[in-house]
Amino acid sequence: MYGIILAGGSGSRLWPLSRELYPKQLLKLDGDLSLLQSTFKRLQSFISPENIISITNIKHANDVKFQLAQIDKNSVVLAEPMAKNTAPAIASVLEYLKQMKNPDEIVIIVPSDHLVKNTEAFNATVKEGMKAAENGYIVTFGIKPTYAETGYGYIKTNGEVFGINKVEQFVEKPDTKTAEEYLKNGNYYWNGGIFMAKVSVLLEEFEKYAPEIFANLKKLNFKESNTIKYGVFEDMPSISIDYAIMEKSDKIALSPLKSDWSDLGSWQSLYDVTQKDSNGNVFDGHVIAEDVEDSFIYSDKKVVAAIGLKNVILVNTEDAILACNKNDSQAVKKVYEKLKKEDDKSHLVHKTVFRPWGWYTCLAEGEGYLTKVICVSPGQKLSIQSHNHRSEHWVVLEGQAKVILNDEDNYLQAGQSIDIPLKAKHSLQNPYDKDLKIIEVQKGDYISEDDIIRYEDVYGRV
Amino acid sequence: MYGIILAGGSGSRLWPLSRELYPKQLLKLDGDLSLLQSTFKRLQSFISPENIISITNIKHANDVKFQLAQIDKNSVVLAEPMAKNTAPAIASVLEYLKQMKNPDEIVIIVPSDHLVKNTEAFNATVKEGMKAAENGYIVTFGIKPTYAETGYGYIKTNGEVFGINKVEQFVEKPDTKTAEEYLKNGNYYWNGGIFMAKVSVLLEEFEKYAPEIFANLKKLNFKESNTIKYGVFEDMPSISIDYAIMEKSDKIALSPLKSDWSDLGSWQSLYDVTQKDSNGNVFDGHVIAEDVEDSFIYSDKKVVAAIGLKNVILVNTEDAILACNKNDSQAVKKVYEKLKKEDDKSHLVHKTVFRPWGWYTCLAEGEGYLTKVICVSPGQKLSIQSHNHRSEHWVVLEGQAKVILNDEDNYLQAGQSIDIPLKAKHSLQNPYDKDLKIIEVQKGDYISEDDIIRYEDVYGRV
Numbered sequence: 001m002y003g004i005i006l007a008g009g010s011g012s013r014l015w016p017l018s019r020e021l022y023p024k025q026l027l028k029l030d031g032d033l034s035l036l037q038s039t040f041k042r043l044q045s046f047i048s049p050e051n052i053i054s055i056t057n058i059k060h061a062n063d064v065k066f067q068l069a070q071i072d073k074n075s076v077v078l079a080e081p082m083a084k085n086t087a088p089a090i091a092s093v094l095e096y097l098k099q100m101k102n103p104d105e106i107v108i109i110v111p112s113d114h115l116v117k118n119t120e121a122f123n124a125t126v127k128e129g130m131k132a133a134e135n136g137y138i139v140t141f142g143i144k145p146t147y148a149e150t151g152y153g154y155i156k157t158n159g160e161v162f163g164i165n166k167v168e169q170f171v172e173k174p175d176t177k178t179a180e181e182y183l184k185n186g187n188y189y190w191n192g193g194i195f196m197a198k199v200s201v202l203l204e205e206f207e208k209y210a211p212e213i214f215a216n217l218k219k220l221n222f223k224e225s226n227t228i229k230y231g232v233f234e235d236m237p238s239i240s241i242d243y244a245i246m247e248k249s250d251k252i253a254l255s256p257l258k259s260d261w262s263d264l265g266s267w268q269s270l271y272d273v274t275q276k277d278s279n280g281n282v283f284d285g286h287v288i289a290e291d292v293e294d295s296f297i298y299s300d301k302k303v304v305a306a307i308g309l310k311n312v313i314l315v316n317t318e319d320a321i322l323a324c325n326k327n328d329s330q331a332v333k334k335v336y337e338k339l340k341k342e343d344d345k346s347h348l349v350h351k352t353v354f355r356p357w358g359w360y361t362c363l364a365e366g367e368g369y370l371t372k373v374i375c376v377s378p379g380q381k382l383s384i385q386s387h388n389h390r391s392e393h394w395v396v397l398e399g400q401a402k403v404i405l406n407d408e409d410n411y412l413q414a415g416q417s418i419d420i421p422l423k424a425k426h427s428l429q430n431p432y433d434k435d436l437k438i439i440e441v442q443k444g445d446y447i448s449e450d451d452i453i454r455y456e457d458v459y460g461r462v
Numbered sequence: 463m464y465g466i467i468l469a470g471g472s473g474s475r476l477w478p479l480s481r482e483l484y485p486k487q488l489l490k491l492d493g494d495l496s497l498l499q500s501t502f503k504r505l506q507s508f509i510s511p512e513n514i515i516s517i518t519n520i521k522h523a524n525d526v527k528f529q530l531a532q533i534d535k536n537s538v539v540l541a542e543p544m545a546k547n548t549a550p551a552i553a554s555v556l557e558y559l560k561q562m563k564n565p566d567e568i569v570i571i572v573p574s575d576h577l578v579k580n581t582e583a584f585n586a587t588v589k590e591g592m593k594a595a596e597n598g599y600i601v602t603f604g605i606k607p608t609y610a611e612t613g614y615g616y617i618k619t620n621g622e623v624f625g626i627n628k629v630e631q632f633v634e635k636p637d638t639k640t641a642e643e644y645l646k647n648g649n650y651y652w653n654g655g656i657f658m659a660k661v662s663v664l665l666e667e668f669e670k671y672a673p674e675i676f677a678n679l680k681k682l683n684f685k686e687s688n689t690i691k692y693g694v695f696e697d698m699p700s701i702s703i704d705y706a707i708m709e710k711s712d713k714i715a716l717s718p719l720k721s722d723w724s725d726l727g728s729w730q731s732l733y734d735v736t737q738k739d740s741n742g743n744v745f746d747g748h749v750i751a752e753d754v755e756d757s758f759i760y761s762d763k764k765v766v767a768a769i770g771l772k773n774v775i776l777v778n779t780e781d782a783i784l785a786c787n788k789n790d791s792q793a794v795k796k797v798y799e800k801l802k803k804e805d806d807k808s809h810l811v812h813k814t815v816f817r818p819w820g821w822y823t824c825l826a827e828g829e830g831y832l833t834k835v836i837c838v839s840p841g842q843k844l845s846i847q848s849h850n851h852r853s854e855h856w857v858v859l860e861g862q863a864k865v866i867l868n869d870e871d872n873y874l875q876a877g878q879s880i881d882i883p884l885k886a887k888h889s890l891q892n893p894y895d896k897d898l899k900i901i902e903v904q905k906g907d908y909i910s911e912d913d914i915i916r917y918e919d920v921y922g923r924v
Contacts, residue, residue, distance in 0.1 A: 288797050290793050291793075299783065303781070303801065303806060303808050304784075307784075308787030309786075312771075312774075312785070314783075320764055320767070323767070323771060323774070324767070325770030329769075331770070339765065346764075346765050364859070364901075366859060367860070369859045369876070371825070371835070373826050393877070393879055397828060397831045398828055398829070415903075417857075419879075441857045441901055443876060
């Protein structure tokens, strides 16, 4: 059996914790693993790692690869060269599986940013749907509605096939009244975007209902390279898998999801699935509360004093704060779009950026300079690189540094410093067993992450 | 005529904008001047600067001197060697005026942290009370109540003396019912803590009603030095001027204050006196609001997204956030006390600390190191100093630096750096006409502001 993890998706819903370049699936919202990592582990409980293919936007590919390599180095990550909704992404991975594996096998397709805690119950749903999938059905996993949600699409079932429900129709997001009817009716399920079928069955449906996508697939040659070619992908229409296939196919069955499920699509829904204290509060960070109820307060570093609040979401990150009535948390997307329009950096990246070798935080910036604190994990090293527009000055704060500068090795203790001139080849390394922290002062006429020439990189980023 | 500005006071009410070491009177809450500076300018409209004496706690003395010197270099600042409430402070300044000036003159005593915008109307109140003061009365300025406030003391008037009200009685903070009666009665005023009288009259009342304070005054010798001696001040009881004198004296008159007045004693009261937009909001900083009403949002650097809030105070500073229902803003004091108990630095100081020569911000700290960005204003210089427990490393970010290191002058451009070894005599100076910004990395076994030996200081701090 194969798995496809859809690891695209923007960072708007859980802003300011999620960002365009660090979307929800990369966040550790439930313990030590990110949603992406948890999703991978869930599939790994019944699929071999090398048969789990993740597909993500090119801008998230390094982070997705890095996070998945922490779980299993054999997983495969394909990069969409541009954002094109789910149908072209899924079709490309199906083509990969056809070329590289066995088209008669069953594949399960799952979003990477949903929360499912009960893996056993999830697997039981897979098992229940297997017979229908083996017999040529596309089995979607329906979520039994618990209230009249208007933010999801619904799936109407009617009758039975191979021991599960037969699907009559996919229906769009309803208004409140219609949602209430669906809830009462009992034959309607939420569309959770999880489904499984034979690779060949799905490709046949693409051929039948989305020929503009299907026609391009044969131009992809995965035996040559694991790259989805820009020119080929560009020619595919931007369309969702629901519009492209699911709403049209007459081979759809539905297996009611036996596990818990949340799409974590808003701060409200994150609050809903998180354990609360006796006042109904969720606090993460240094919070001093007086008379606060049913609220969610997250602060990464600063102390937050909260007084007399009820039903409030307060999220503090290094460069942005969200203060929101819990019932209005859908409007976070609106704010995110405004920030994007303003070109405010806080929609795009975090101040602290995680890299395979550690992390850095921007401390101060001004005309012609930028100051960072950089932390290199034990045993890690940054690529050998040079910059055309900036010099750098490094001061060791903690730990010890090995600095390669123009092919010469330098060893620095805490308190020592070194100048990296313009265009000099250099690499910062930590061959020791404690974190290395340095202050970096960049000086130059053009200061940007893209002013970098990489010569050697242990993380494959040359 | 003389003026006494009471510039003590803690930083609890407007936390996190105010701090123990940067209390309310030093804040610029109404334009370019701090409340202290505005108070000084108000008195300066009818008193010569050298006759205005400010008294403050020793820990705020440098900041008070610095702020007042920006208005007029002739003003006098006395330092209380410890906090002792208002009576010992006022008595000490009265003794100063008796010894150094003329005890028959009239003095006006005012808090430094109240907001009064209409100076003309304030001065008219002074004028109206003058005759009573000249004739041996202590004239207090009463504020006509506009609602049944329970947080202030009241003053009951009865009859007339020299064209203003005669005071029958000072009364304590009332409960709501009593406050409503006072409001209806019409003869009650709020006690704003502003009063004037002859120096000699006040000293006579101290002799009569507070002999434990009065007896110590003659041990102060201001002709020798402008210092209030620790041993003498220590012997005075900690008591307010109201308890010590005003509630007992039978020579009290009341001049109703003709100007606007606010004690800015809470975030609610700061909101009340600030101009609002059409939704009743006060925003200061980068605020993106959706459906927000009657709220006060302040953020020094970060963007704040506010959604669906009503009647909320949100204050973001570099190291602490307050999120508070506007009606509960009196509880801020409670939070402040908790932080103090926890020994959380955010009750004490700001991350950005203002100095006569510019400012610094702590960027990062860890075991054995501290990183600051330091800004030296044009023409300013830090003292010649050395440290016994830390070395320093400076990197120039912006502007140019003159660095004196062991009596040698060094000149650094942006991007250049210098090491300041342990115990080396050094000074950072900016003899140029643009701001100088540097990164300072301190390294050592003990890193604290008190590890400093000053040899020369243009701001008199040696």
